[in-house]
Amino acid sequence: MIGWPTTGRYRAWLTACFVLSAAGHPGMAGQTSADNIEAEVEAILAISADPAYGAYLGGECATCHRASGAAPGIPQIAGLPRDHFVLALVEYRAGLRDNDVMRTTAARLKDDEIAALAAHFAAAD
Numbered sequence: 001m002i003g004w005p006t007t008g009r010y011r012a013w014l015t016a017c018f019v020l021s022a023a024g025h026p027g028m029a030g031q032t033s034a035d036n037i038e039a040e041v042e043a044i045l046a047i048s049a050d051p052a053y054g055a056y057l058g059g060e061c062a063t064c065h066r067a068s069g070a071a072p073g074i075p076q077i078a079g080l081p082r083d084h085f086v087l088a089l090v091e092y093r094a095g096l097r098d099n100d101v102m103r104t105t106a107a108r109l110k111d112d113e114i115a116a117l118a119a120h121f122a123a124a125d
């Protein structure tokens with residue numbers, strides 16, 4: 001009979017292959033890689049976002065990030081180019097940037113919210 005051998009040994013080999021390939025591709029194991037970050041940033045930049053919604057969401061950011069100029073220890077985000085802004089938030093969300101407040105803030109932002117915030121702040125000065 002022609003077909004896939006179903007011996008235990010073959011199945012063990014298949015399992016080993018799967019485990020090894022998953023280990024070789026962090027994305028498959030549910031971890032974050034540079035590729036994932038890049039893909040997330042691309043996807044968010046592709047969303048057609050509403051700056052007015054971003055302005056609404058961004059109200060809470062202004063407690064720390066002043067409308068213009070940097071406060072001590074807090075970078076200015078008004079006027080940041082969208083790609084820089086989105087990358088920063090995606091990295092905080094993934095835990096790749098080390099700031100507790102920003103990690104917590106970014107963790108609850110969905111892609112469309114990040115896109116809207118980026119559109120708003122890029123246009124702000």
Ligand code: HEC
Pocket residue numbers: 057058060061062063064065073074075076077080084085088089097098099101102105117
């Ligand atoms: C409690 C204060 C606080 C709040 C609220 C806050 N941030 Fe931040 N944010 C910071 C600090 C402090 C940093 C710099 C942290 C660091 O050094 O990584 C930062 C960094 C950033 C950066 C990276 C800037 C850069 O050029 O690297 C972005 C983008 C940003 N915040 C966006 C936001 C947005 C959007 C919101 C609202 C949804 C927000 N932040 C709310 C304190 C805050």
